Amino acid sequence: MNEQHPLTQAVVDGRRKEVGALVTQCLEAGESAGSILENRLVPGMMIVGERFKQNEIFVPEMLIAARAMKEALKVLEPLLLVAGVKPEHTAVIGTVEGDLHDIGKNLVAMMWKGANIEVIDLGVNVPAAKFVESVKQHKPQLVGLSALLTTTMPAMRDTVKAIRDEGLAVKIVIGGAPITREFAREIGADGYSPDAGSAVDTAIELLRATA
Numbered sequence: 001m002n003e004q005h006p007l008t009q010a011v012v013d014g015r016r017k018e019v020g021a022l023v024t025q026c027l028e029a030g031e032s033a034g035s036i037l038e039n040r041l042v043p044g045m046m047i048v049g050e051r052f053k054q055n056e057i058f059v060p061e062m063l064i065a066a067r068a069m070k071e072a073l074k075v076l077e078p079l080l081l082v083a084g085v086k087p088e089h090t091a092v093i094g095t096v097e098g099d100l101h102d103i104g105k106n107l108v109a110m111m112w113k114g115a116n117i118e119v120i121d122l123g124v125n126v127p128a129a130k131f132v133e134s135v136k137q138h139k140p141q142l143v144g145l146s147a148l149l150t151t152t153m154p155a156m157r158d159t160v161k162a163i164r165d166e167g168l169a170v171k172i173v174i175g176g177a178p179i180t181r182e183f184a185r186e187i188g189a190d191g192y193s194p195d196a197g198s199a200v201d202t203a204i205e206l207l208r209a210t211a
């Protein structure tokens, strides 16, 4: 087995109490918040996913690793956010119905906030009707849908359709591990991003186009 960075290993092992201190150590050593996220934390979750796929670990271990990841993100969040002026745009974001994965969605929300977009986070397992209701209530310019399971991709399609059927003028961005640009086109989403960093570029591009 390859030797991992201590922070990556702590995420894999789900050592929640240690990750905060290890993140701080990396920051003190001069590593940027973005690099810690991309090069230390996300690889930990990739290892966890691979081990799960190989039946080396099971749901409880995945959950424990996810909790450790969230602990690390708590330390990084203020550093990933800029002290912005009053947001000019609003986004509603959520993980689609049937899907409980929220780490990627939370990262996108965090990055959008960092880009000075007000974010209304509906959480996980969000039915299409709730997205529609929230768009009507908050009148955002942007909706973000996340899905991590191939089995919840149809819920993403249903959500896009429900928003379109209501004639709501809002741009829809989708993402998540099984999602592709092709799928986004197929279901009529306006944008697709493979990761949280590029989700900011996609959002800005779409918001410019609506301005």
Ligand code: B1M
Residues within 6 Å of the ligand: 042, 045, 046, 047, 048, 049, 050, 052, 053, 059, 060, 062, 063, 065, 066, 093, 098, 099, 100, 101, 102, 103, 104, 105, 107, 108, 143, 144, 145, 146, 147, 148, 149, 150, 151, 173, 174, 175, 176, 177, 178, 192, 193, 194, 195, 196, 197, 199
């Ligand atoms: Co789940 N799980 N899980 N899981 N889990 C995966 C997704 C899986 C790939 C693992 C595997 O088999 N290798 C697999 C899905 C297989 C498939 O569908 N093809 C899987 C499975 C099968 C399951 C269960 C069915 C297991 C079971 O019960 N038998 C179950 C389903 C529960 C449900 O949702 N109904 C389940 C449960 C769980 C936990 C609850 C234990 C836990 C989630 C905890 C949580 O999120 N709070 C969990 C975890 C942790 C994972 C893995 C290991 C890690 C996910 C993660 O957080 N990644 C995952 C394996 C993997 O991804 N390698 C796995 C890190 C995160 C930063 O990346 O979420 O991809 P990600 O987000 C990225 C991009 O995708 C993108 O940007 C993010 C950052 O760059 N992105 C967007 C995401 N959303 C976006 C939205 C955008 C734009 C970009 O615009 C709006």
